Amino acid sequence: MSNKRRAVYILAIVLSVIYLLWRVFFTIPWHANIFTLIFALLLVISEILSNFTGFILIFFRMLATRKKQDITIPDYDPKQTVPDVDLIIVTHNEEVELLRKTVNAATFIDYPDKSKVHVVISDDGNRPEVKALAEHYHVGYSGVVDNKKAKSGNINSTMAKLDSPLFVIFDTDMIPFSGFLNATVPLFQENFRQLEEDPDNTEPLGFVQTPQSFYNADIFQFNLFSEKVIPNEQDFFSRDVNVLNGGNKRALFTGSNAVFLRKAVDEVGGFPTDTITEDFELGTMLNMAGYISLATKVPESSGITPIDLKGVIKQRTRWARGVIQSCRNLHIFTNPKLSWINRLILINTYFYWWAFFRRMVYITAPILYALFKIQVVNANFWVLMVVWAPGYFLLHYVMGDTSGMHETNGKIRNERWGEVQETFFAPYLFIPVLLETLGIKAKKFKVTSKNVTISFKDRLYMLPYFFLWAITLISIIKFNYGKYGSEILVGSVITFWLLMHFINLSMCLFIAMGRRVYRKNERFTRQISGQVRRDETWHPFTTEDVSEGGIAFTMPEDSGIELKEGDKTDFQLEYRHEKIMLHGKVARISHRGKQAIYSAMVSVEPDRNRDYYLQLIYDGANQTLPRVQDTWITPFDELYMNFIVRAQAFERNFGRRFNRF
Template sequence: MSNKRRFLYFLAIALSIIYLVWRIFFTIPWHSNLFTLIFALLLVISEILSNSTGFILIFFRMLSTKKKWNLTMPKYSSTQPLPDIDIIIVTHNESVDLLRKTINAATFMDYPDKSKVHIVVSDDGNRPEVQALAKHYHINYSGMENNKHAKSGNINNTLEKFHSPLFAIFDTDMIPFSTFLRNTVPLFTENFQQLEDDPDHTDPLGFVQTPQSFYNADIFQFNLFSEKIIPNEQDFFSRDVNVLNGGNKRALFTGSNAVFLRKAVDEVGGFPTDTITEDFELGTMLNMAGYISLATKIPQSSGITPIDMKGVIKQRTRWARGVIQSCRNLHIFTNPHLTMINRIILLNTYFYWWAFFRRMIYMIAPILYALFKIQVVNANFWILMVIWAPGYFLLHYVMGDTSGIKDNAKIRNERWGEVQETFFAPYLFIPVILESIGIKAKKFKVTSKNVTYSLKDKLYILPYLILWGITFIAIIKFNYGKYGSEILVGSVITFWLLMHFINLSMCLFISLGRPVYRKSERFIRKVSGKIQLKNGKYYPIMTEDVSEGGIAFKITQKDNSEIQQEDNIRIILQHRNFSIHLAGKIARISNRNNQPIYSAQVQVPSDENRDHYLQIIYDGSNKTLPSVQDTWVTPFDELYMNLVVRARAIERKISSRFNRF
């Protein structure tokens, strides 16, 4: 990090601290009524916590050296025996078709000695169809009945039956890449050698977490028509924040696609069963037991993320409640076994889930003044400009500068972070409060990844619509009839109202949803093969993209004029010295760079063909989705684009109805 950047970071923190001191001692309306005083104190506390979490990220960014950020993956140790590893695929009630993809991918994972890889399906439903699937793929099956401890109980039951020195955990929907073991296990063999060479100065490695990655667009990307503009919302934590945690040897376990030292997990008593976020709690238990944890930056598996409101809100509510449960179990404020770095990471994680309560406070505060003249901050406008504005805007710039830097490209900026906080705020702030005072939810279920759009789902728009309407009225009422200096003095309130109005407008578009036409995700894959036409001739091809139901390809020689739309075809693709046979029909012919691109619907005739074809599709990240943010496109551009796209959609519907008459 350059000295200039470091100076800006320190200056942003210093100015923000000056502002917070001023806020605490000079702006709280102590003599107001009880409601105003309570809200004023909540606002100050929210600002303190918001700034503190920002300071922690800046602090970790300054601690992060190039070596810590770019974790070097060693080769398998030549002096250490290759360890056996159990691949545990955890399933509850997910579909067999989804489970098949993960099991299939696990059988293709590269390892110097495949006999040392033991794949097991951990099924707490004792489902005959899952047992048959395991038998089909010649892998192990671990079933159980009457599981009272959810995912933890399922995994612990399987761990009692398998005893390799390493094991990996995969959720049903998290499909591993063939490179997964190559990019995790060598860190353990290197650590084993270091422990032999210098045990006094080497910490044992407890687990390695790879990023949570998803092959479909999330609810923000999809519903905002932003699949080419912003990365997955979870990338900021998985590929940036947790990598920073890992740089301090305290990465958090996020539930799937991680490799563990079996001895370490046994030492802490297995997976904890007194929380619904056993992943978060187990990782910390291992750290407290003296084991370090690392996080890699490049995804080694990919899963499916929910894009319906019900599924997303339900998933985040479970995470929020679970983390708060685990923080209480771990006594993160007073536990003497936590190191300073560990405690800071845990506090940062805990207060993250309070960000949604803070966001509600931030939205309501300017509305109270604009509509009801309830003043929760006693401050002169010019003093506010001198003390608040420099620190706020510099910190805002610095936080954007630290939001996931990858080769000078950002994973997320602050404005997008505020949109995402606003989206979750109305649904998470109450569960967070309830869990914090010990009121637990009665039952939690695995989040369904199937998209649903019932009338009940559409009611999720109501909190945003109500807040949006109130904010709009507040903007009009507050500024109506004001001129000159009055507008200037009130500009801070107007600024915040407009910011929240824009965020809420984005939330309205997200909650409105978007029709899902594609049955399966499309992946960019370059695979050679050949096509047989109805005349029996073969032509060499190269695929452009593939999906479970279709394939796009170009012919790599000039004579291709015989292919017509609706033609029946046969395609042969090469994968690992295996010829995959596909049967299909040409659905569309397009032109790209003056070359015909043929899109075909395909069917896979046999199981072995299907296994290899699925591996072509899912062995690697989905490059159709961005890994960094397009910084040229702002939320304002997104807002305008959504207005235009949705207005045109309404216009088409109206036109089609009139045309019928």
């Protein structure tokens, strides 16, 4: 980081601290009624915590160096024997066909000695169909009956039957890429060698976390028609924040796609069973036991993320309550076993889940003044401009500069998108976080379903967004109605915040409205050579993209044949020295210039063909989804585009119904 940029960061922090001191000592209405005073204190505490978490991110960014962030994966050491590795695939009640993709991919994982890779399905339910799946793929099976300890109990039961020095955890829907072990195990080999050569100055490696990656668009990408504009919402943490944590040797475990040192996990007593976020807690327990943890940047597996509003909200509620539980179990504020950097990371994680409570406070504060003249900040407009504006806008710039600096060709997320996502979760998370903090636990949680199911009851989930959106709109109109001249200027701060929240809530409304899902399977960009049968002759082609139900391909211009829509035929793909046979028909023909692009619906026999075809599809990230944000597209552009697209859809539907009459 340049000295100039560092100076700007420090100046932003200094100006923000000056503002916060002014807020605490000069703007709180101490003589107001009890409601106003309580809300005023909540507002100033929220501002302090928001700035504090921002300062931590800035501090970590300043602390980071390219060497610390960019972990170089070494080659296998030829002088060392590669260790045995247990691949544990954890399942609860997920569909067998979803589990099949992960198990199939695990059997394709590359390793110098494949006999040392032991795939085991850890089945919380002891289901016969899952056991049959294990037998089909010739992998291990561990079934649990009457498990009372959730995911941790399931894993601990399986681990009791295994003894490899390293083990990997995969969730049912997290499909590993073939290079997964090659991108992680050499880090352990390197650490083993360093421990032998210099044990006094080498910390043992407890686990390596690879990014959580998803092959389908998340609820923000999909419902906002932004699959080409913004990365997955979880990328900011997995590919940036946790990489920063790993740069300080304190990466957090995020539940799947991680390789562990078996000795370390045994030393801390296995997976903890007194929390619903056993991943977060286990990672910290290993750090407290003296083991370091690293996070890599490049995804080595890919899963499916829920896109229905109910499923997403339930998933985040479980995570929020679990982290609060684990932070209480770990005593993050007072535990003497925590290093200062570890404590800072955990405190920052803890306060992240309070961001949604703070967001509700921020949304409510200007509404109280606009509608009810409840003034929770005693401040002269001009003093406010002098003390607040410089620090706010400079910190806003710095936070935008520090958000998603991970990628060299762009940012993962800017601050404005962060506010939209924060606003989206706020109405549903602030109460669970508060209750869990007070020790009021929820009933038993269920595993989040990845199937999209939208009923009338699901539609009711959008009511909080509509209520907040409507009352914010009313506040904007009422507060500015009849004002002119200096009145508009003096009230501009309130109007500014109301407009910002109105834009965010409008985006949330569009997200909550949902979007009809037409595609049954996700498409992956894959360039695979193949052949299509025509008149008993095979003709070459190259795929553009593939999915479980179809392929798109192009043929050489001099092929001499022309396919038509509806033509039934056979296809043959060449992959890993195998020939995959597909049956199908041409469904659509489009053109790119003079080049014809054929889209075909295909099916594959449930045999070795299917296993290789699944591997062809899922071995690698979905390149159709962006890794960085399109900086030319702003939330205002997204707002306009969603309005136009949805208005056109409404017009089409209205037109169809009108024509019926």
